Amino acid sequence: MDDKLAALAAEVEARAQQVRDERELDELRTSVLGRKGGRLSQVLAGLGKLPKEERAEFGRRANEAKARIEASLEHARRRLADAAVEQSLARRYDVTFDALPPHRGSLHILRQTLEDVASFFRSRGFAIVMGPEVETEYYNFEAMNIPADHPARDAMDTFYVGPRTLLRTHTSPMQVRSMLAYPPPIAILVPGKVYRRDALDARHAFVFHQFEGLQVDRGVTFAHLKGFVTDLCRALYGEDRRTRFRPSYFQFTEPSAEVDVSCAVCEGRGCRTCGGAGWLEMGGAGMVHPHVLRAGGYDPETYTGWAFGLGIERIAMVRNGIDDIRLFTENDPAFVEQFA
């Protein structure tokens, strides 16, 4: 019996030195000290068969063996714990390693587009002016030669915010406001938000951006308008892009034209983006109507001028192949970050 106890204690001591992790240590502990089927319990079960006088001595030896076994296991547990600490201390940190780049914001694609437009106008000596988004009926319509009850008002379904007060439907009211503020000659760019009760679809928003170009001086002709808009379209879309002026009608210009640019997707052959036309409508243009010049305090006998109003979303769509105007305002990072 004694031999068995000593052999078991020696075996446990040797195996405890070999265990590599907590799991192996637990397995060893259970196999030796487990109440049911543990190897120490099995040896102790023979106690009853011993003659009485040998039992006390055997009990003492059994306790010794158990203490030795427990000490071996405890020793192994400490060895594993120390190794874990050593391992964590041995981990090296490279303090010179580059941190993850911080997330950087960028200008929204509409702002980038507007900046390109603005730099073109600035390079030609135009001033940039801003106007109110809450506008009076007078500047939005009457001063633009669109009297009350005129059917042209229906074409720009309007959000009213009070009696004779509305959210401007175009940037054109700044024509008369600017003429009243500055004596001729005048050359301005007016960018800004405009509002219309248009039904939302892939090409129409009810809040969108326009910019108005206006130049009034002695001897300004339609040729100046055409040259300016053609150069602007080349600057925005590239040298290959063609521009065309289609006869049109606006109350506040005479003559009037619609400005189209050849479709970048199909190079003018006709595709889904341009609705098969080969051309995309950019905005309206024309020679400032004498009534409008007069409302601005300019003498139409002395001064002539051109004006045009283009949609900024439409330009950004054509330049970047964006096929839905709603993408600009949905703030989807996957969309926004493409243009960062």
Ligand code: FA5
């Ligand atoms: C006007 O707003 C005139 N004030 C333009 C003008 C100015 C003509 C000066 C002559 C002289 P129009 O309603 O066509 O015109 O709008 C101009 C452009 O705004 C359109 O060609 C289009 O690019 C854009 N636009 C119009 N409605 C919407 C809409 N709901 N969503 C997005 N863009 C629009």
